[in-house]
Amino acid sequence: MPELLEQDLHPTFSPLYSAQQITRAKAVEFIFTPQFSSPQSNFICRKSDSGVKVIYTDGSKTDEGTGSAYCIRENYGIIASWQGKLDSSNSVFQAEILAIRMAIEAASSLHRPIKIWTDSLSSLMAILNPKSHHSIIREIQTLLLSHKHIHLRWLKAHVGYLGNECADQLAKEAITKGDPFLLPKQLSYLKAEIMSAALIIWQDNWYNGETGRSTHDIMPRVSNKPVGWNREEIMFVTGHGPFPSYLLRFNLRTHDNCLCGEKGDPIHYATKCPFTLYWHFQTPTVSLKLQWLKNILTNNFSITRLRLIMRFIRDENNLIVEDNNWALIHPD
Numbered sequence: 001m002p003e004l005l006e007q008d009l010h011p012t013f014s015p016l017y018s019a020q021q022i023t024r025a026k027a028v029e030f031i032f033t034p035q036f037s038s039p040q041s042n043f044i045c046r047k048s049d050s051g052v053k054v055i056y057t058d059g060s061k062t063d064e065g066t067g068s069a070y071c072i073r074e075n076y077g078i079i080a081s082w083q084g085k086l087d088s089s090n091s092v093f094q095a096e097i098l099a100i101r102m103a104i105e106a107a108s109s110l111h112r113p114i115k116i117w118t119d120s121l122s123s124l125m126a127i128l129n130p131k132s133h134h135s136i137i138r139e140i141q142t143l144l145l146s147h148k149h150i151h152l153r154w155l156k157a158h159v160g161y162l163g164n165e166c167a168d169q170l171a172k173e174a175i176t177k178g179d180p181f182l183l184p185k186q187l188s189y190l191k192a193e194i195m196s197a198a199l200i201i202w203q204d205n206w207y208n209g210e211t212g213r214s215t216h217d218i219m220p221r222v223s224n225k226p227v228g229w230n231r232e233e234i235m236f237v238t239g240h241g242p243f244p245s246y247l248l249r250f251n252l253r254t255h256d257n258c259l260c261g262e263k264g265d266p267i268h269y270a271t272k273c274p275f276t277l278y279w280h281f282q283t284p285t286v287s288l289k290l291q292w293l294k295n296i297l298t299n300n301f302s303i304t305r306l307r308l309i310m311r312f313i314r315d316e317n318n319l320i321v322e323d324n325n326w327a328l329i330h331p332d
């Protein structure tokens, strides 16, 4: 593998042809009509094998789909080509490496040095990686090891190399005109699909669930991105904290009254409790409670005040939630 990597695969950055040669190539290009073959076949040679051949590969992806193609040039004309239409879920990277894979297969029957050009540096870097687990990359590495006459090279895209422009055009055409080519979906695509499906199920459960309704009112849409709340905001919104109302749910108290005598839930401490008088918010009407909560959570001054209340409840909990009956349920 090291020999392969250093000698055959190392990308070179030299220009392919001189400007004069490119002009000549463009002039001769009209003489030869590209031949389109099916994805399953190799390539159609219209001339004898005497000329110098190079292969250009490219992949393309648009909203319509993904296309993969190569074209073979001999002297100054395109003598063969291949186009594969991939699924829209396939990536441009997959299209690029598939084109290289197919080009190597086409070149493998020739028994003299042949260069395969790609403008995809990421493909070359992947092929250079001996630890790659990508099945097509592994195939390419194996083929290159057994066909030392095939050399992979990199060229800059869209600077006028005729073969590259041709491969680019064929790859774009392949999106709509190429024969379907089944390629496994990329792992990243499958992960995104699974994530999307999981979010739909989660959203459904969240929408129809019975618990966490106070949080649901404020955050009706599920998301795997953090909402940006810290511990105090979460305590307040969920009601999960050292509140008498919460402790009663877990039989950690015999009643849910605050020491002041009223029900000790988050909104009590935010608006009514005399122990937190200094930081009180105005009591919302029932119909505006949701908007009131949202306003607090989107205003930095309100959030600061809310955090002070929650920290006070946490730090002075013994004072606020003292339970005279505690000894009766926990004799020890």
Ligand SMILES: [Zn+2]
Binding pocket: 258, 259, 260, 261, 262, 264, 268, 272, 273, 274, 275
């Ligand atoms: Zn109170």
